[in-house]
Amino acid sequence: MHTPQTLAEVAVYFPEELDEALAALADESRRGQLLAGGTDLMVQWEAGVRPLPAQVISIKHLSELCGIADKGAVLHIGAAVTHRQLRESGLVRQYLPSLAAAAATVGGYQIQAMGTIGGSLANASPAGDLAPSLLVAEARIVVANQQRERSIPATTFWQGYRTVDCAPDELIVRVECPKLKPGYVEGWRKLGPRKAQAISKVMGSFRGAYDGAVIREFHVAIGSVAPTCIRLTELESWLVGQPLTAATFQEAERRARDTVQPIDDVRSTAAYRRWVTGRMIRGFLETWPR
Amino acid sequence: MQTIKRSWTINGTHYEVETAPLRRLLDVLREDLRLTGTKEGCGEGECGACTVMVDGEPVLACLLAAGQVPDGAQLTTVEGLEHTPGGRVLQEAYAELGAAQCGFCIPGMIVSSYALLQRGGTVDAAAIREAHAGNICRCTGYKKIVAAIELAAERWPTAGTGK
Numbered sequence: 001m002h003t004p005q006t007l008a009e010v011a012v013y014f015p016e017e018l019d020e021a022l023a024a025l026a027d028e029s030r031r032g033q034l035l036a037g038g039t040d041l042m043v044q045w046e047a048g049v050r051p052l053p054a055q056v057i058s059i060k061h062l063s064e065l066c067g068i069a070d071k072g073a074v075l076h077i078g079a080a081v082t083h084r085q086l087r088e089s090g091l092v093r094q095y096l097p098s099l100a101a102a103a104a105t106v107g108g109y110q111i112q113a114m115g116t117i118g119g120s121l122a123n124a125s126p127a128g129d130l131a132p133s134l135l136v137a138e139a140r141i142v143v144a145n146q147q148r149e150r151s152i153p154a155t156t157f158w159q160g161y162r163t164v165d166c167a168p169d170e171l172i173v174r175v176e177c178p179k180l181k182p183g184y185v186e187g188w189r190k191l192g193p194r195k196a197q198a199i200s201k202v203m204g205s206f207r208g209a210y211d212g213a214v215i216r217e218f219h220v221a222i223g224s225v226a227p228t229c230i231r232l233t234e235l236e237s238w239l240v241g242q243p244l245t246a247a248t249f250q251e252a253e254r255r256a257r258d259t260v261q262p263i264d265d266v267r268s269t270a271a272y273r274r275w276v277t278g279r280m281i282r283g284f285l286e287t288w289p290r
Numbered sequence: 291m292q293t294i295k296r297s298w299t300i301n302g303t304h305y306e307v308e309t310a311p312l313r314r315l316l317d318v319l320r321e322d323l324r325l326t327g328t329k330e331g332c333g334e335g336e337c338g339a340c341t342v343m344v345d346g347e348p349v350l351a352c353l354l355a356a357g358q359v360p361d362g363a364q365l366t367t368v369e370g371l372e373h374t375p376g377g378r379v380l381q382e383a384y385a386e387l388g389a390a391q392c393g394f395c396i397p398g399m400i401v402s403s404y405a406l407l408q409r410g411g412t413v414d415a416a417a418i419r420e421a422h423a424g425n426i427c428r429c430t431g432y433k434k435i436v437a438a439i440e441l442a443a444e445r446w447p448t449a450g451t452g453k
Contacts, residue, residue: 011292012311012357035355042314042353043334056312058358084347108424109402110341110350196423197336 004052007045012056018064018144018173024057025169026146032057034171036080036119039111060116065173068092073179079118079172084109086117086130095179098186098205099133105188105203106130108196118172124162124228127267129190131158131229132205135221136186139177143170151176161227184209184217187284191276193267200224201268202276206284215239215248220281225262225273232259235281249285253278294357300325301370311357316340318356319367327368327397331426338425341398342367348405350424368397371404375447380404380438383445389438391429399425403439413443 004010013032015021024030032055035041044050059065065080068089075091086092086103093100106112106120106129120130121141134141134154141157143150143166152165159165166172180186186207192198200223208218218239223229235255242248257278262270294311297304300323309318319325319342331339333352340351343366344359359365371377380403383389390396399422406421407413418439419432427435 007312007314007355008310009291010310010312012294012355014294014311014357035358038353038355038358039335039350042355046314046352047334058311058355060358061360107335108338109405109421110338110348110424111335113347114349114353196420197426 002054004054007052010052010056011054012058014058015062018062019146021057021059021062021171022144022146022169025171031055031168034059034122036060036116036122037082037114038119039107039115040119040123040125059171065118071176075177075179077117077175077177079121079174080116081118083107083112083115083117083120083130087112096133096137096177096186097180098136098188098207099130099177101188102129102133102190102203102205105190105192105196111197117175121157121175122164122166122172124158124164126161126226126228127200127203127224128229129200129203129223132203132221132223133186133188134175134177135229135231136205136207136219137177137180138219139175141165141172142174142176143167144173145169145171149173155231158228180207181209185289187287189280189283191280199267202262202273202280204277204280204284206281208288210244210288210290213243215242215244220284222256222260222277222280224267225260225277230260232256232281235259239285244285244288244290249282252285253282256281296356296359296361296363298359298361298363298365300365301367301373307356309356312355313357314352315342315354315356315359316351319351325367325369329394329397331394331398336426337395337398338402338422339395339398341401341425343401343405346405346408348402348424366401366404368401371400374404376404376407376442379445379447380407380442383438383442384435387434387438387441389430389434395425395427395429399427399435403442406439407443407446413440415440 033053065078069076083103139154140151190203204222206220209216262273296307329339331337335353
């Protein structure tokens with residue numbers, strides 16, 4: 001197949017309905033790179049860090065992928081919902097406050113207006129700011145091909161560095177995210193070189209509940225410290241049953257710092273990332289409303 | 291090579307555009323339509339110099355494929371703001387307070403300002419900084435830009451006349 005040298009040489013298919021997009025994906029001769037908001041792909045293509053595809057399928061405009069729906073205990077978030085819509089949605093702000101807060105720290109206004117949740121998940125950056133909130137909420141990612149839908153736990157969706165559980169004939173249609181239950185709290189923290197237009201050095205979310213004198217449940221996920229965003233499950237198990245005291249905060253910080261195995265790269269060092277991870281966990285526990 | 295046709299209204303004027311679908315909106319505006327007010331700073335979504343409005347929403351023309359701008363879309367670039375009461379208020383406030391130095395960021399900056407003031411709601415320094423977080427200026431340190439937008443907010447035309 002012809003290899004394009006410039007963006008202008010790439011053919012783009014604009015399906016009018018989701019079924020048309022899925023039909024194109026099902027046919028190897030018509031299959032193409034899916035394009036939503038373009039805030040990752042356009043940069044990668046223009047910079048030459050990702051080869052130009054022969055064919056692109058543009059899906060951001062598909063109505064089936066738009067909108068946020070209240071389904072009782074769960075919110076359904078269409079794959080083409082933008083960061084702007086996430087941060088401004090009353091439903092997301094009330095029931096998934098960590099996700100709303102995370103979306104508000106991505107890029108600046110323009111990037112938030114363009115980039116989508118589906119695109120962010122598919123791009124699968126270990127610094128993808130939306131992933132930790134979905135991990136701690138135990139969201140499910142729903143992908144579809146022409147025959148059926150398939151629902152994947154967020155905890156297994158990211159299989160490795162920039163690798164997702166989504167086949168070449170599938171696309172992400174929505175995220176199903178359990179709402180924050182009464183008595184539970186969430187938090188989000190991002191550390192980057194500046195407040196906006198910055199890729200995270202370390203970021204993370206937690207969701208938990210506090211019962212009488214002790215922690216009843218605690219989920220925490222951290223990004224930019226491993227090939228994918230990760231849940232710190234050993235730390236979570238240890239924290240259940242612990243009192244919210246200074247001794248717990250100190251021990252949780254130490255355990256978090258010793259658990260993660262980040263790398264040195266252009267944005268930060270492994271040592272600093274380990275230290276920040278510990279401080280972030282301590283911060284989540286110390287500022288827990290009680 | 292594939293081309294697509296789109297009908298857009300840009301700054302109140304109707305345009306029929308025919309282009310390769312994945313070309314950047316920035317290149318269509320600057321090269322095909324000679325609307326060179328919109329600038330390319332970084333070309334990778336970091337600086338905001340290429341900010342334009344598509345259907346009232348500020349977006350980055352360097353990351354937007356022209357084919358993804360739908361038929362019938364309303365676009366506003368810095369050239370169009372001059373012909374609106376709100377745009378003139380902003381232009382005067384930026385000039386009065388010396389908010390532009392080299393000026394390269396200003397076409398994108400002022401489109402973000404216009405979008406913020408058109409949206410309405412509280413316009414304090416925090417809201418201004420948040421709304422312009424995607425626009426980078428390497429000269430001013432932002433203080434005079436924020437002051438100019440605060441001044442423009444005070445002078446903003448009353449509802450319905452800003453467009």
